[in-house]
Amino acid sequence: MRGWIAAAGVFVGLLFLNGVFVGSVFPGFALPPYLLQVLCLAGINITLAVSLNLINGFTGQFSIGHAGFMAIGAYASAYFTVTFGEALRSALGFLPEFARDGAVLLVALTIGAVLASIAGFFVGVPSLRLRGDYLAIVTLGFGEIIGVVILNIDAVGGARGYSGIPKLANFFWIYLFAAATVLVVHRIVHSSFGRTLVAIREDEIAAEAMGVHTTRAKVISFVVSSAMAGVAGGLFAHYLMYINVRSFTFLKSFEIIIMIVIGGLGSITGSVLGAVLYISLTEGLREFAQYRMVLFSLLLIILMIVRPQGILGHKEFVTFLTKRRRSLGAAPGTPGA
């Protein structure tokens, strides 16, 4: 019951904030469009970072092809909306305008998520049977292949990019899905299945000896993570109304990795923090665009040397402040690990 009230609260709160930001609640006050766009992109990046943290942080596998799954979600959902969106909209004629928009967006995002998770399954099965670093290179290669394949599909614009996508996503939808991602990952991590994931991260052989079907658990975690990346890609496409393969190269994957590593691998609030920090820094340093990536990469190296667990480590934000409760999955005998 409490959960439902909280969910309803988040729902109404986001609707209200959305109204405030676009200026329909208090006439005369609206967020500048640039700030609103930064905020929305931050929301999409929160979804990406938290979902990647499920596989990289909690399961201890290393995927660097998250942008590839995002691309699948973006292109698949955009293709659906452009081709069948109008038909679905007229079939739902009895609904009010915003509900029809929402319905089309939801169906499009579902398609994107399903396709991304299917891709995740086919990438995950061969590589997750093996040691961790193979996944890194296979996902990297997979991201490149997806790019090449999309470039060769003329129906979605190829190298010109895909334009003419209706703007269905807004602040409300983006943060609704960001909240849903946080909730889902939080629930997974605190379930018994989540414990098996953490066990795999801490010691794969020991986990296997305890009867964990490691490959199965890793593949499930990877597929869930890919599906969420697909949703994020769909939101990205329906927010910016234009997508191009160049937005989904491995540099995008590296960006997401930087976010979760800065925040702390294995910390949900850490990923949120990392995503917000990364976006604020990139936007704040826009004048020094060419030095930006030099700075971030240097930061990444120094962070690995001084504090390899990231700012929050495995801890969540609240635990990090109070330091009373033991964090999830901290190895025994290593306080604050």
Place this chain on the structure above:
Amino acid sequence: MTTFLQQLVNGLSLGSIYALIALGYTMVYGVLRLINFAHGDVYMVGAYVGYYLSRLLQRKEPSLASALLVMLGSMIACALLGVLIERLAYRPVRKEARLTLLITAIGVSLFIENVAQLVFGPDPKFFPSLAPRTDFRFGGMRLTSEQITVIAVSLLLMVLLRFFIMKTRTGKAMRAVSFSLDAAKLMGISTDWIISVTFALGSALAASGGVLIAMQIPKVDPLMGIPYGLKAFVAAVLGGIGSVPGAVLGGLLIGTSEVMVVGYLSSTYRDAIAFGILILVLILRPQGLLGRVHKEKV
């Protein structure tokens, strides 16, 4: 038939460059169990050092001596760079989890790429020709002097490497470290030194690959390390990562199949073929063609 032979020669020439880069991946993986993401960027730096050296020497006529000087200079510079990367970035985190090491490697790679874009400029540069060009014809086939140089130089370097690893004391120590780092340390081998030597050798080989490819294309750009680095890594995995002959075999196979795909199917898929091969290898023979199966122990 002549088209096929022509493609085969083109493929072998591209493949020997992949092999030169793949050797660095496989050697570093052998001693540190690390995918050195920055290796492709060391190769790019090698091409740039070659570019600046040849600009410096260009006042004179292109000659074999200046070509040799360019090649050696860039190999030495990159050997130093490789040692520096290992010393400053990898050594402090060597005792940490392997994931930390991997993230550090990604950080180093991003760092070199972005610094290179600042220092060298983001645009591709034209690589001056080092030696007079001549074409040789056999039947219907055309062999350029660059292709012959590439194959000859990489063959020579590989033979030298083989000699070094199998016949010298340092090479023997290197094999011991890659067999078991801890046991090698107990036997009195200075593992830090051996790791440095490994990085120096691998980086020098990558630099030679960089100069050779820059002669052929002929241009250099700050992100050229990414596609070549990735495909060379696939080559190392295909041959069996950790295995030196495997890296050579893998490089030649990847190069040949890439050229064949471009020649007979479509050039748009040239970057996809290597990863298609990679996924097949991982499903069918994860240890690679010449790799040994490592049992994971507690």
